Amino acid sequence: MAVPKVRVSMPAEAVRGDIIQIKTLIRHIMETGYRVDSVGRNIPRHIVTAMRVTYAGAKIFAMDFTQGVAANPFVAFHTRAVESGDVVFTWTDSKGVVETVTKTIIVT
Amino acid sequence: MRTAIQTLALVLWAAGAAAEPLPSGSAFLSDEMRARQADDAANPGMLWVAEGAAMWRAKAGPAAAACADCHGDAGKSMRGVAARYPAVDAASGKLLNLAGRINRCRTRNQKAEAFAYESDELLALTAFVARQSKGLPMQVAVDGAAKPYFERGKAFFHRRRGQLNLACAHCHDKNAGKPLRGDVISHGLPNGYPAYRLTWQSLGSLHRRLRSCSFGLRATRHDFGSDEYLALELYLARRAKGVAMETPAIRP
Amino acid sequence: MTTRREVILGAGAMGVLALVPVQAGAMPELLARETARLTGGAKVTDGRVRLTIPPLAENGNSVYITVEAESPMTEADHVRKIHILSERNLISHLLTWHLGPRAGLAKVSTYIRLAATQRVTALCEMSDGSFWRDRKEVVVTVAACIDGS
Numbered sequence: 001m002a003v004p005k006v007r008v009s010m011p012a013e014a015v016r017g018d019i020i021q022i023k024t025l026i027r028h029i030m031e032t033g034y035r036v037d038s039v040g041r042n043i044p045r046h047i048v049t050a051m052r053v054t055y056a057g058a059k060i061f062a063m064d065f066t067q068g069v070a071a072n073p074f075v076a077f078h079t080r081a082v083e084s085g086d087v088v089f090t091w092t093d094s095k096g097v098v099e100t101v102t103k104t105i106i107v108t
Numbered sequence: 109m110r111t112a113i114q115t116l117a118l119v120l121w122a123a124g125a126a127a128e129p130l131p132s133g134s135a136f137l138s139d140e141m142r143a144r145q146a147d148d149a150a151n152p153g154m155l156w157v158a159e160g161a162a163m164w165r166a167k168a169g170p171a172a173a174a175c176a177d178c179h180g181d182a183g184k185s186m187r188g189v190a191a192r193y194p195a196v197d198a199a200s201g202k203l204l205n206l207a208g209r210i211n212r213c214r215t216r217n218q219k220a221e222a223f224a225y226e227s228d229e230l231l232a233l234t235a236f237v238a239r240q241s242k243g244l245p246m247q248v249a250v251d252g253a254a255k256p257y258f259e260r261g262k263a264f265f266h267r268r269r270g271q272l273n274l275a276c277a278h279c280h281d282k283n284a285g286k287p288l289r290g291d292v293i294s295h296g297l298p299n300g301y302p303a304y305r306l307t308w309q310s311l312g313s314l315h316r317r318l319r320s321c322s323f324g325l326r327a328t329r330h331d332f333g334s335d336e337y338l339a340l341e342l343y344l345a346r347r348a349k350g351v352a353m354e355t356p357a358i359r360p
Numbered sequence: 361m362t363t364r365r366e367v368i369l370g371a372g373a374m375g376v377l378a379l380v381p382v383q384a385g386a387m388p389e390l391l392a393r394e395t396a397r398l399t400g401g402a403k404v405t406d407g408r409v410r411l412t413i414p415p416l417a418e419n420g421n422s423v424y425i426t427v428e429a430e431s432p433m434t435e436a437d438h439v440r441k442i443h444i445l446s447e448r449n450l451i452s453h454l455l456t457w458h459l460g461p462r463a464g465l466a467k468v469s470t471y472i473r474l475a476a477t478q479r480v481t482a483l484c485e486m487s488d489g490s491f492w493r494d495r496k497e498v499v500v501t502v503a504a505c506i507d508g509s
Contacts (some may be wrong), residue, residue, distance in 0.1 A: 002162070003162065005155070007149065009148075011490040023147075023149040025149065025150065025152060025154070025155060027152075027155040032473075034450065039499055057463075058462065060460070060463070060473060061456060061457075061458065061460075061463065062457070063442075064456040067451070068453075068472055069455055069470035070473050071152075071310070071422070071474070073470065073471070074152070074156060074470060074471055076150075076470070076471045077463065077469075077471070078463055079464060080462060080464035082462075096400050102431075103120075137418075139416060140424050289500025290418060290419075290420065307421065309421050360419045
């Protein structure tokens with residue numbers, strides 16, 4: 001069973017030209033790399049490094065993360081509803097793991 | 109003929125019986141944190157609830173049975189359940205909290221291995237089930253078979269412990285609402301658990317929170333699922349009588 | 361020098377913060393250097409961008425920030441990037457948002473980690489190459505009960 005790791009909240013429909021808000025959440029420990037375990041060994045950094053968002057193929061938003069971003073990162077941003085299409089969200093982490101989710105928007 | 113003291117006791121008891129529910133821990137949060145808790149798109153606890161929802165439908169055990177196969181739509185079948193826990197299991201006479209009840213179902217009915225305490229799986233499924241009682245008032249039974257556990261939990265709450273030699277009551281009764289370093293002391297109610305604590309940067313159980321409290325007092329940290337914490341959990345749930353469930357809550 | 365905050369933060373069963381000495385003097389220099397790297401040495405003006413952040417953070421692990429920049433967000437005139445900078449964390453550059461005319465509204469939110477009471481900077485790069493900034497002070501407290509997780 002695949003554990004759902006991301007949550008995206010955005011309107012399913014919009015009027016052309018409207019500005020919509022998109023909220024994203026990803027489950028990630030965002031291990032800083034500064035901690036040590038109970039026997040003193042350094043716990044290596046493990047963080048989301050980037051999030052990229054495309055809308056009908058065009059890049060609309062991106063974020064570069066460091067360990068200064070809180071665990072289980074939440075990001076909210078805006079975009080103009082220009083056309084109906086797929087909005088694709090991709091997160092990459094420092095181990096190269098990629099999470100992706102696609103949402104569809106109908107624009108009238 | 110009643111003495112003045114007996115009359116006073118009666119009045120106080122009546123007042124207590126009709127008492128307003130205590131304020132939830134979310135009353136002590138900043139506006140921003142309260143808003144975050146209420147926003148399903150921003151509340152990180154919902155990531156675990158989503159995992160729990162997937163687990164509800166996942167086949168488990170030799171009979172490949174999912175929770176959904178017996179219980180159907182959790183929104184209907186599980187509504188109100190978490191608000192009644194901890195509760196005494198009639199068959200064994202043992203007090204079970206929600207996580208214990210889930211594990212009981214898992215081992216007894218699904219014939220699968222119990223989830224480890226504080227594992228993501230158990231937290232996720234517990235949070236998912238508890239979430240189905242969102243907004244419902246906590247209503248645990250403390251009479252009959254539950255009474256001895258309730259009395260034990262009440263005694264624990266009022267007993268001084270640890271190097272700091274404090275009882276739960278000292279902070280959470282006498283000083284609730286007062287500031288303590290960066291926080292405001294709450295009434296210590298369990299209505300939001302499993303909860304996402306900023307200190308943990310993760311969802312965690314009430315027993316984990318109790319262990320944190322114990323550590324703060326330099327008192328013995330009992331095991332997850334221990335009899336002491338289960339009895340205390342019942343007492344805390346009773347203290348939260350009438351308080352709406354908020355799982356998954358956000359707490360500092 | 362080991363601060364009491366580091367000892368307190370370090371007392372966790374889940375993981376202990378390595379006791380990194382935090383020298384108050386070094387940090388503003390790191391911030392200045394990082395700002396220069398991001399701006400290429402260009403002038404930074406206060407204004408056109410507003411950083412909203414609680415004056416008192418309940419827990420430094422997760423502090424809510426919203427940044428909104430004044431901009432028509434057209435092809436000709438828009439926000440290219442917004443950076444968040446710290447003056448007391450172990451790193452000064454915390455994140456970068458890449459916007460553009462498609463955004464419609466230059467308003468973004470997230471949660472950051474803050475190691476200590478400090479001033480946080482939102483640094484905004486416009487499409488004309490100009491840089492704008494807002495800075496806000498945040499008091500960061502440790503949770504009341506020493507946790508031990």
